[in-house]
Structures are given as C-alpha cells and as structure tokens.
C-alpha cells in the first residue's frame with residue numbers, strides 16, 4: 001500500500017484536546033472544524049460509514065472486543081439531539097408520515113420512489129399505475145422475526161451456519177435489555193437483560209379497549225400471544241417496544257455514546273511518548289462519497305480508505321494495516337456507495353460513466369414491508385395506543401390518531417415482491433432510483449387484501465362493536481390519502497386502493513453481494529454490515545435484526561483481526 005501506515009502521532013496536548021472534544025460529542029455538540037485541525041493524516045483501524053442502527057452497535061462492540069484500536073465513524077447527518085424531537089416520541093412515526101413533515105427536515109434523505117405499473121389482479125390485460133411515494137430514510141445518529149427465517153439464512157451453504165437461529169438468538173439476547181417484570185423461564189430463554197437496547201412492555205399498560213380488541217380477535221379464533229419475540233409469532237396480543245423512560249431508545253443514545261466513553265492511551269515503545277489513542281471518533285455531517293482503492297494492486301480491489309465531504313471540503317480517511325472499511329449506510333445508501341465505487345451491475349455503472357471493478361448484483365434484492373391503514377371511530381377517549389400481530393406474515397397494529405378511534409395497519413411482513421435500486425448518475429449527492437415493486441407479485445396483493453378484510457371483520461366483533469361503538473370510517477394509503485369509506489368495495493376497488501406506490505448475504509452464485517462473513521465479493525478490507533445484507537427480510541420490524549447482525553459481525557471482524565496479529 002502506498003500510504004504511510006504508521007499510527008497518527010499525538011502529543012499530550014493533542015490528547016487533552018481530544019478528550020475535550022470527546023466530551024463535547026458526548027454532550028451532542030459537534031465541532032468538526034476544531035477536530036479537523038488536530039489531525040495531520042486521518043488513519044484508523046476501522047472506518048465505519050454511517051451511524052445508524054448497525055454503525056452504532058458495531059462501533060461499540062468493536063472498540064470493546066479488540067484491544068488498542070481506533071475507529072472513525074462518518075455520518076452524513078447530525079447527532080440526534082440536534083434533530084426533530086419527534087424522533088424520540090414512541091408513536092411519532094405515524095404523525096410524521098401522515099403530515100409529511102419528516103421528509104421536510106434535515107434528518108431525512110428525501111427519497112421518492114419510482115412510479116409503479118403492475119398487471120391488474122382483477123383484469124390481467126390492464127395495468128394498475130401508482131405514482132412514486134415519499135420514502136422516509138433517517139439521516140441522523142441513530143420485532144425480530146421467526147427462528148425459521150434465520151435458519152433459512154443458514155441453510156444457504158454449510159458455512160452460513162454461523163447465521164442459524166441459535167447464533168442469532170445469542171446476538172439478539174446480547175443487545176437486549178428487557179425490563180419485563182417477573183419474567184418466567186420461557187421468557188428468559190428468548191430475551192436478554194444486560195444489553196443496551198432497552199425493551200419494555202407498553203408504557204401505558206393495557207387499556208380496556210385494547211382488551212376489547214384482543215377479545216374481538218379471539219372471537220374469530222385468533223390465539224392470544226404474550227410474547228411475539230418468544231417461541232411463536234402468530235396470535236393477538238400487545239407488543240413490547242424499544243423504549244426507555246417513555247422515549248424511543250435509539251442505538252446512538254445507547255451504543256454509540258457508550259462507545260465514546262472508552263479511551264485508552266498507548267505508549268509508543270520507541271520514544272516513550274503517547275503513540276496511539278484507542279477510541280471511537282464520530283464525525284457528523286460527513287457524507288461519504290466513495291471508497292478509495294489501492295491503485296498499485298488494481299486487480300485485487302483492496303479498499304484503503306474513503307473519500308468524504310465535510311464542512312465544504314472533500315477529505316480522505318485511510319485504514320491502518322489489518323484495518324477495514326465497513327459500510328453501515330443502510331439498505332439504500334450502502335449499495336449506492338458500492339456502485340459509486342465501481343462495484344455493481346455493469347450496465348447501470350457503465351451508463352453512468354463509472355468504471356466497473358467488480359460486477360455484482362448490488363441493489364437487486366430490495367425488500368420492504370408495505371402496509372395500508374383501516375380507520376374506525378369509537379366512543380371518545382377509548383384508545384391511546386396498542387400494537388399486536390395476528391399472523392407472522394401480516395402484522396396489524398393500531399395507534400391513536402386525530403379522532404377517537406382505532407387505526408389498524410396490516411403490514412406485509414413476508415413480501416414475495418422484490419424491488420431494486422439503481423444509480424441516477426455518478427454524482428454521490430444525487431438520489432438513486434428506488435423501484436419498490438410493492439405488490440408486483442399477486443400473492444402479496446392477495447394477502448394484504450385478505451388481511452384488510454380480516455381487520456374489517458375484527459372491527460365488527462363484540463365488544464368493539466358493542467361496548468365501544470366501533471364503526472369503520474375508511475381505508476387510507478400509507479401516506480394519508482383517504483381512499484374510501486365504502487362497505488361495498490369490489491375487488492377492483494381494493495386493488496386500486498392498495499397499489500400505491502440491497503446487498504444480499506448469499507453465495508456469489510446465488511446473487512450474493514457479501515459472503516457469510518459479510519465481506520464484499522471480489523474485494524479486500526471491505527464489508528457491509530447493515531439492513532442491506534438480509535438475504536430474506538425478517539418477518540418483523542427490522543431494527544433489532546439489524547442490531548443483531550451488527551453484533552454478530554463484530555465477533556466475525558474481531559476473529560479475523562486477531563488472526564492477523
């Protein structure tokens with residue numbers, strides 16, 4: 001490698017300044033300029049791109065697993081305390097989405113998906129067209145699924161065994177800090193109590209009407225479930241939330257801030273002065289543009305650092321020997337960075353004047369959980385919030401809204417339709433084209449329509465219909481357009497209503513982009529560790545599975561690093 005890979009030398013004054021800046025970071029005050037002037041050359045053992053769920057867990061786990069390393073975390077957004085305070089409100093997403101306010105602030109990437117045209121389920125000779133959707137993606141420091149799904153990850157090849165349910169459960173438990181009161185042995189088998197991701201039962205307890213909703217579902221033969229992250233995922237019941245003291249528990253708040261506390265000074269044995277600071281540095285408003293490759297060994301695609309934009313200038317950060325660049329930019333941005341760096345589908349790269357270093361199906365396995373809402377009025381003040389599941393492939397939950405009533409939202413947890421994304425241009429600030437392909441496969445449409453129909457039946461059941469005077473008032477798409485209030489919807493009406501709108505871990509022969517150790521095929525020193533690597537999307541909310549992936553990845557990275565010592 002061409003760079004001078006000696007560790008950045010710091011004198012004692014620098015270290016004191018570092019400590020001050022670190023303190024500032026912990027208080028959520030960032031001052032990039034001040035920081036930048038103390039660095040002569042930016043060299044780190046690990047460069048993590050993105051301080052979202054995966055980046056925060058990974059930074060904390062690596063700094064604690066591997067002795068004497070330093071880590072740079074580059075995040076395009078800012079610390080979360082700077083951002084919209086609604087982020088920490090447990091139920092704010094619905095408000096944000098409906099009001100479209102989230103996309104108007106700096107904590108979002110402002111993506112809009114491509115228009116969709118799919119064959120009609122009712123009349124296959126026709127097409128149903130739906131325009132692009134605002135696609136919220138967090139730009140800020142930042143359910144689990146079923147055992148079978150992780151065993152499917154593992155079944156891809158013998159070496160993928162490290163992702164079977166037992167290994168994943170170990171990681172889920174390691175990150176979890178569950179505060180359920182008096183957990184029984186069965187609960188303890190599936191949950192952790194010492195991690196930093198706080199999980200709790202509904203903050204407000206169970207309202208009468210929630211019990212009413214549960215009873216209404218039970219009337220239709222749906223069994224009760226008191227732990228959707230336990231042995232089975234189907235049934236009706238209340239969810240646990242990643243909340244601490246009434247606020248959403250962000251991984252930045254827990255994992256990243258904990259990572260920042262660890263600072264070790266290592267003496268340089270030759271001159272006796274301080275040689276290395278082992279710590280995590282986080283740089284906000286630092287947009288990574290592309291990977292820097294070792295141009296002396298072109299064929300090997302050796303990552304040696306990243307180019308990033310911060311405070312109006314393009315900067316470079318490099319990795320030390322044995323170091324790695326780790327992409328944690330999320331399901332849209334990690335593929336985009338790879339493609340901008342020459343790793344991706346040949347046609348899309350060449351049409352954007354990007355030299356192809358390695359042809360891989362980057363961005364071709366884009367999976368998501370589309371949903372739809374059904375609203376019903378009830379007696380005043382009956383509901384605050386509640387969440388439950390009926391079937392692991394379809395999730396139904398409700399939240400309070402501007403009227404007294406229930407909002408039930410079926411979500412397609414196991415979609416058959418697969419989307420993709422592609423570069424719009426070779427400009428790193430340009431948004432990629434996102435093709436969600438929601439409901440492209442007719443069984444997705446069939447399942448979501450069936451679940452909406454089931455919701456209507458639940459709403460008609462006592463005690464909802466009797467004690468709470470619940471009456472359906474309409475169905476609404478994901479971003480707030482009222483579509484209908486009819487009882488007499490034809491199949492065609494249902495269809496029109498609903499159609500509105502990645503880096504796979506797998507063997508290379510099966511369209512994989514990263515291997516079982518999350519290393520990008522055809523490259524060296526480069527991994528992707530985030531929600532983009534799911535080979536199949538877990539049938540639940542994806543935050544905890546992403547944290548689990550990052551925890552598992554930290555162990556794999558540490559193992560590989562130690563082997564090189």
Ligand SMILES: Cc1cc2nc3c(=O)[nH]c(=O)nc-3n(C[C@H](O)[C@H](O)[C@H](O)COP(=O)(O)OP(=O)(O)OC[C@H]3O[C@@H](n4cnc5c(N)ncnc54)[C@H](O)[C@@H]3O)c2cc1C
Nearest residue numbers: 050052053054076139140288329330333530531541542543
């Ligand atoms: C609106 C919304 C609501 C959600 N609600 C829930 C929920 O209630 N429960 C749940 O379990 N899951 C939820 N999710 C999903 C959850 O947020 C994701 O599963 C999780 O954040 C994925 O983690 P990640 O690390 O892959 O990506 P992210 O958390 O998105 O992190 C990626 C980070 O990388 C940064 N980044 C990207 N590109 C660059 C670049 N070029 N340079 C520097 N930094 C970059 C981004 O700014 C971001 O901070 C929700 C998602 C959304 C969008």
